[in-house]
Amino acid sequence: MSTELATILRHAGTVLVGQLAVMAFGITDTLVAGHFADTALAALSVASATYITIHISLMGLLQALLPVWAELHGAGRQADVGRSLRQALYLCAITILIGMGALLLPGPLLRWTQVPLELQAQVQDYLTIVAFGVPASLLFRLYSTLNQSLGKPKLVTWVQVGALAVKVPLSILLVLGIPGWLAPMGLVGCAWATLAVNCLMLALALWLLRTQDFYKPFQIWAPMEAPNGAVLLRFLRLGLPSGLAIGVEVTSFTLMSLFIARLGVVASASHQIVANMAAVLYMVPLALSIASSARISYWLGADQVPKARRALRTGFSLVLLMCLSLSLLLWTQRTALASVYTQSPAVATLAATLLAWLVLYHFADAIQVFCVFALRCYGVTLLPLVTYTVLLWGVGLAGGYVVAYAWPDDRAAVSWLTPQSPLAFWQTSSLALCFTAALLLAVLWRVAYRQRDRTSRH
DSSP, X not given: OOHHHHHHHHHHHHHHXXXXXXXXXXXXHHHHHHHHOHHHHHHHHHHHHHHHHHHHHHHHHHHTTHHHHHHHHHTTOHHHHHHHHHHHHHHHHXXXXXXXXXXXXXXXXXHHTTOOHHHHHHHHHHHHHHHTTHHHHHHHHHHHHHHHHTTOOHHHHHHHHHHHHHHHHHHHHHHHOXXXXXXXXXXXXXXXXXXXXXXXXXXXXXXXXXXXXXXXXGTTTSOOOOOOHHHHHHHHHHHHHHHHHXXXXXXXXXXXXXXXXXXXXXXXXXXXXXXXHHHHHHHXXXXXXXXXXXXXXXXXXXXXXXXXXXXXXXXXXXXXXXXXXXXXXXXXXXXXXXXXXXXOHHHHXXXXXXXXXXXXXXXXXXXXXXXXXXHHHTTOOHXXXXXXXXXXXXXXXXHHXXXXXXXXXXXXXXXXXXXXXXXXXXXXXXXXXXXXXXXHHHHHHHHHHHOOOOOOOO
């Protein structure tokens, strides 16, 4: 096994374990809510979609700083990593204010997407609680991005796995209660458990930053400097298009839940199961993309363009292999997977049908997310934003809405589309992702192999 392959696999494997631990938070909530009541599962579908829409977009802005710190590390400028991190705290403060404000005032979004009134109260209660966990969650994302950029994700993973050990019993306890001792809280129990775990993870991250010798060369705890306009502007030029692109990508996925909610509890609950599975599968190419982009940026920072290309090829090969394997596994086990999540035969049957489309969705999604992370290493951030806006919003989300709610009776020309069903959104979104993956892959290879000589960007 080559050194580059081993490094990417080791890094990606560590990141994946941590990401799956975080995803298990959502799986736990989905399973517990589903066994509490179908209405709780339907409300969770809407609430988690709203939370993810806002939260992941802001996390994407911070995640976009990974190439900056990886290049500084590759260039041997350790103290500059610490200075850059302290400047990033100003950016993080802004994202916290935006995130909390949006989650505390979700009414306009819920009304615009016509979420049923019987679900809105539960959704608002959930979002109010998790809003107060946003500061801890985004600060922990900054810590996570720093470690990933330095090729040392183990400390992050240990924290995430430890938090899972707290999250699972806490969610079960708060949602279902204990007869004669603790009354069941329903969906808001999931929210309280999420808030507690986010605070725990941040506390552990700060303790590690203070006590581990690994961080000493970066001088992270040096006094805070005043905001540096040039540095913050560079962060925004890199992070804002990336954050917006991730926002478009995420909303093209999560707004499906809000639009599907009007089709009823069975449609919303089955969609939540498939959305949860899609998010879990996404963690594999995401981990490989994070690891690969850290290596690409490291070699670019060290002015080793051929080695950066080798990391690019290695990472893409791994993503392709894994997404093919997972798609095949999903296709063969889709019925069994659906039955694990729910006790309702109607929900399980529709979920199994949706999982068949998730096979194509995941394959295209894996390729495009790798391309986006790799393009960010070369400073290309605007193109993914434009591509996402046109294809994921235009073809995927808007197309799904038209097919689901405004499709004419005479549809013989495209008979594979399914009106008045959550299937419509998965069908058009899968098609949009295929186009997105093909376009971004072509651009990535052109950018990476057109580059002959490079001067440092720092």
